[in-house]
Amino acid sequence: MFGERYFATRERLMEVIRGVVDLGEQTQSSIGQHLAADAVRNGLTTPFLFVVFGEVNAGKSTLFNGLFGSELCKVNVLPETERVMYYLHGEASRDLEISPTLEECHRPHEFLKDFNLVDTPGTNSVARGHLSLTDRFLPVADLILFVFPISNPWGASTWDFLGRLPEETLKRVALVIQQIDQRDPADVPVILGHMRDLSIKRTGLVPPIFAVSGKLAVEAKKSEPFARDGWTKSGFQELEDFISRSVCQSSQRLKLLDAWRQHAADALRTIEDRMEETARNVDRCARFLAEVEREIDGLRNQFVIRLPRHLTGVAEVFQTEAVWVAKRLNRKLGPLKSLLHLFLGDKSGSEIEAWFVERLQTAVENVAEKDATETASICESHWNHLVLRVKAEMGVSLPDASGIQPELDHARKRFVRRLGRTSSMGIGNLKVRHGLDVALRQRNTALKTLVAASLLGLSTAGTCGFFLIPWVPWICLGASLAIMGIALVYALLSRLEIVKSFRERLLDACGSFANALRGDYEEALRVLFQDYAGCLKEIRRHVANERLALEPRQQRWNELFLALKAIEQDL
Numbered sequence: 001m002f003g004e005r006y007f008a009t010r011e012r013l014m015e016v017i018r019g020v021v022d023l024g025e026q027t028q029s030s031i032g033q034h035l036a037a038d039a040v041r042n043g044l045t046t047p048f049l050f051v052v053f054g055e056v057n058a059g060k061s062t063l064f065n066g067l068f069g070s071e072l073c074k075v076n077v078l079p080e081t082e083r084v085m086y087y088l089h090g091e092a093s094r095d096l097e098i099s100p101t102l103e104e105c106h107r108p109h110e111f112l113k114d115f116n117l118v119d120t121p122g123t124n125s126v127a128r129g130h131l132s133l134t135d136r137f138l139p140v141a142d143l144i145l146f147v148f149p150i151s152n153p154w155g156a157s158t159w160d161f162l163g164r165l166p167e168e169t170l171k172r173v174a175l176v177i178q179q180i181d182q183r184d185p186a187d188v189p190v191i192l193g194h195m196r197d198l199s200i201k202r203t204g205l206v207p208p209i210f211a212v213s214g215k216l217a218v219e220a221k222k223s224e225p226f227a228r229d230g231w232t233k234s235g236f237q238e239l240e241d242f243i244s245r246s247v248c249q250s251s252q253r254l255k256l257l258d259a260w261r262q263h264a265a266d267a268l269r270t271i272e273d274r275m276e277e278t279a280r281n282v283d284r285c286a287r288f289l290a291e292v293e294r295e296i297d298g299l300r301n302q303f304v305i306r307l308p309r310h311l312t313g314v315a316e317v318f319q320t321e322a323v324w325v326a327k328r329l330n331r332k333l334g335p336l337k338s339l340l341h342l343f344l345g346d347k348s349g350s351e352i353e354a355w356f357v358e359r360l361q362t363a364v365e366n367v368a369e370k371d372a373t374e375t376a377s378i379c380e381s382h383w384n385h386l387v388l389r390v391k392a393e394m395g396v397s398l399p400d401a402s403g404i405q406p407e408l409d410h411a412r413k414r415f416v417r418r419l420g421r422t423s424s425m426g427i428g429n430l431k432v433r434h435g436l437d438v439a440l441r442q443r444n445t446a447l448k449t450l451v452a453a454s455l456l457g458l459s460t461a462g463t464c465g466f467f468l469i470p471w472v473p474w475i476c477l478g479a480s481l482a483i484m485g486i487a488l489v490y491a492l493l494s495r496l497e498i499v500k501s502f503r504e505r506l507l508d509a510c511g512s513f514a515n516a517l518r519g520d521y522e523e524a525l526r527v528l529f530q531d532y533a534g535c536l537k538e539i540r541r542h543v544a545n546e547r548l549a550l551e552p553r554q555q556r557w558n559e560l561f562l563a564l565k566a567i568e569q570d571l
Contacts, residue, residue, distance in 0.1 A: 002115070002240065002243045002244045002247050003048075003243075003244050003246075003247025003248050004244070005244075005248045006247050006248040006250075006253065007114065009257065009567060009570050009571070010044060010257060012563065012566075012567060013044070013257060013260060013261060013264070013567050014040070014044055015563075016264055016560055016563045016564055016567070017035055017040055017260065017263075017264050019556070019559075019560050019563075020035060020264050020267050020268060020271070020560055021035055021037075021267075023271055023553060023556055023557060023560065024267060024270075024271055026553060027271050027274050027275055027278070027553060028274070029267075029270050029271045029273075029274040030270065031267035031270050031271065035263055035264065035267050040260065043256065043259075043260060044256070044257070044260055045113075046256075047088070047089075047112070047113065047114050047115055047116040048114060048115050048116070048142045048143070048247060048250075048253070049115075049116045049117075049118065049137065049140055049141045049142050049143075050115060050116070050117050050118065050141070050142065050143050050144075050145065051117075051118040051120070051137050051138065051141040051143075051144050051145070052064065052117070052118065052119055052120060052144075052145045052146075052147055053120055053144065053145070053146050053147065053158065053161060053162075054120075054122065054146060054147030054148060054149075054155075054158055054178075055122050055148075055149070055152075055155045055157060055158055056121070056122035057122075057149065058122070058147045058148060058149045058155075058158075058178060059147055059149060059178030059179050059214055060119055060120065060122075060145075060147045060178075061119055062178065062214035062215060062218065063145070063147055063176060063178060063212070063214045064087075064117055064119060065214060065218050066212070066213075066214035066215075066216075066217030066218050066221070066234065066236055067217075067236070067239075067240065067243070068109070068111050068115075069217075069218070069221035069222070070109055070111075071218075072087060072107060072109065072117070083097075083100070083101055083102060083103045083121060084101055084102045084103070084118060084119070084120055084121065085103055085105050085117075085118070085119040085120075086098075086102065086103065086104050086105065086116070086117075086118055087105045087107060087112060087116060087117040087118075087119065088104065088105070088106060088107075088112055088116045089106070089107065089108070089109065089110075089112035089113045090106025090107060090108060090112075091106075091108060092106070092108060093106065093107055093108060094106045118137050118141070122157075138165070138169055139169075141172060142172065142246070142247070142250055142252070142253070143172055143174065143243065143246050144169070144172050144173045144174070145173075145174055145175075145176050146158060146162055146173060146174070146175050146176065147176045147177075147178050148175065148176070148177050148178065148195075149177075149178055149179050150177050150178065150179045150180050150182060150183050150187075150188075150191065150211070151179065151182065151183075153177055153191055153194075153195060154194075154198070159198065159202050162202060162203060163202040163203055165203070167204075170203055170205060170207060172246075173207045174207055174208040174209070174210065174239075174242065174246075175195060175199065175207055175208070175209040175210070176209075176210050176211075176212060176239065177191060177192070177195065177209070177210070177211040177212070178212060178213070178214060179213060179214075179215070180211045180212060180213045180235060181213040181215060181216055181233070181234075188211045191211070192209055192211060195209050196209065208242055210235060210238055210239040210242065211235050212234055212235040212236050212239055213233065213234045213235060213236075214234075214236075215234075216230050216231070216233050216234035217230075217231065217234040217236040220234060254571050257567075257571055258568070258571050261564055261567055261568060261571070264560075264564055265561075265564055268557065268560060268561055268564070271557060272557060275553060275554060275557065285393075285394055285539075285542060285543045286543050288393055288394065288539075289536070289539055289540065289543050292386065292536065292539070293533060293536075295382070296382075296529050296532060296533050297529070299378060299379070299382065299529060300525055300526060300529040303371075303375060303525050304522055304525060315510050315511070315513075315514045317360070317363040317364060317367060318360065318506075318510045318513055318514070319507060319510055320363075321356060321359050321360045321363055322356075322503060322506035322507055322510070323503065324359065325352055325355055325356040325359070325506070326499055326502055326503035326506070328352065328355060329348065329352050329436075329498070329499050329502055330495065330499045332348045332351070332352065333348065333443075333491075333494075333495040333498065333499065334495070335488055335491050335492065338443075338444075338447060338491050338495075348436075348440055352436065352502075353436075356506075357423075357424050360423055360424075361420045361421075361423050361424050362420075364419055364420060364422075364423040364517075365416050365417075365419065365420040365423075367419075368415060368416045368419040368420070368524075369412075369416050371415075372411075372412040372415040372416055372528065373412065375412075375415075375525070375528060375529075376408045376409075376411070376412050379408060379529075379532045380401040380404075380405075380408065381401075383398075383400075383401050383404060383535070384400060384401050386398070387399075387400060390539060394539070394542055396538060396539065396542045398538055398539070404532075404535040407531060407532070407534065407535050408531075408532065408535075410531065411527075411528045411531035411532060412528070414524075414527065414528070414531070415524050415525075415527070415528045418520065418523075418524045418527070419517070419520065419521065419524055422517060422520040422521075422524075423513075423517065435501070435502070435505055436498070436502050439494075439497075439498045439501065439502075440498065443491075443494045443495075443498065446490060446494070447487055447490065447491060450483055450484075450486060450487035450490065451484075451487055453480075453483045454480045454481075454483040454484045454487065455480075456480075457476045457477065457479045457480030457483060458476070458477070458480045460472075460476040461473040461474075461475075461476035461477040461480065464476060
């Protein structure tokens with residue numbers, strides 16, 4: 001039997017799958033979509049396909065008979081294979097003509113359950129459709145054997161056909177020199193050397209090459225007792241070892257086995273979930289764990305109830321920062337800075353927003369840090385009390401509060417970062433900068449117009465003075481100073497109006513900001529207590545062990561799981 005290790009692994013996998021299906025029925029788990037019986041049978045038991053090529057009377061049929069020790073293919077001095085002969089397993093011997101160039105040969109040989117064979121008429125056959133038909137088998141063939149008679153291993157038609165094969169197909173090709181019993185043994189190594197040289201020239205690589213005698217192999221396998229000397233002379237041992245390795249190391253077949261192994265693993269996970277669900281209803285320790293988790297939820301609810309007070313503090317922080325940023329805006333809109341902005345560009349809106357976001361985020365994080373520290377302190381107190389209860393109820397020793405300090409510190413930092421990011425995003429959602437940018441653009445446009453008019457008056461005064469025009473320079477100079485004064489007054493008045501409007505918009509948005517923060521605050525609290533609940537892993541591990549002892553089917557699950565792991569390592 002070729003590839004015994006592969007078929008042994010396949011049989012083990014099928015046995016595990018049958019066990020998983022039985023366990024799924026016992027636990028009433030829905031695993032049909034993973035391991036449907038027909039899909040498993042069709043997926044795992046697909047036979048290997050061997051295709052043999054060669055010129056007429058090259059010894060292809062004899063090669064098959066020698067490999068499987070049976071008169072599977074007709075052998076004669078005249079060409080016996082006129083069609084492509086597709087050998088597969090059947091309960092009784094019968095031949096079906098599929099087309100003028102293809103015939104299915106059903107035979108009751110056991111090896112055909114695992115190996116299907118394609119015997120071709122010959123690469124130099126004159127029958128139309130032979131080569132195009134055999135080309136259809138190449139993409140799905142697991143092994144392709146090119147047979148050459150030792151009397152003429154240079155057959156042009158076979159080498160031409162071999163040279164047209166793509167590189168991917170050549171990886172599944174082996175060359176076989178047949179009928180070595182008809183030549184002096186000393187000639188065989190020389191012929192093999194020529195074959196390797198020719199293969200390099202025609203294909204660019206050297207596939208495995210074997211020199212055999214199918215006739216000697218058939219005679220050896222049929223003799224009673226087994227003819228060891230004839231078998232050795234036939235050269236079939238090396239060829240059969242190669243075929244076994246090809247079967248066992250076929251990446252396509254190993255991937256198929258691994259895919260079904262993964263299906264079985266998925267089904268086992270489904271069964272495990274079902275068993276855990278059942279065990280929780282009867283397990284005393286599971287009820288205790290659920291009680292502890294409810295206590296943690298109760299602690300979280302206490303903080304949620306106190307949330308309005310926390311949000312009041314956030315609103316106060318918002319108002320304080322709004323007043324501060326309005327003062328900064330007032331300084332940014334001073335006359336001199338406003339004049340510089342006309343020439344250098346005005347980035348007051350983005351700068352004010354960045355300051356506000358940064359300060360508000362820092363302030364909110366400070367409030368959040370205080371809340372998180374208080375929450376962590378309550379969790380530590382709860383944990384110290386829980387350690388004694390778990391010891392008395394379950395006999396499990398848990399570390400004291402210092403043992404879970406890293407988890408609590410991590411949860412506290414996540415809480416603070418989350419609220420800081422939320423406050424930053426909340427400012428953007430309020431769109432307070434939009435109105436400010438509009439007002440600043442209008443102000444800058446007006447100031448640019450006034451300054452330009454003033455500069456125009458100065459330029460006109462200077463020009464007229466240069467040409468000694470009487471009175472006009474003084475008139476233009478006076479007009480320029482008047483416009484500059486108007487610009488100054490407008491700058492001061494518009495600054496007051498913009499700052500006042502901006503501050504009022506921020507203060508009006510305070511309530512919206514606090515309300516927007518509420519949902520994220522509650523979610524951050526939930527995550528913080530969820531992280532605290534993660535410290536119960538020792539209790540959960542104990543619950544799992546208790547359930548394992550009480551649930552008899554768990555032992556079977558473990559056996560199947562370990563069997564799958566062993567198969568995974570073999571693959």
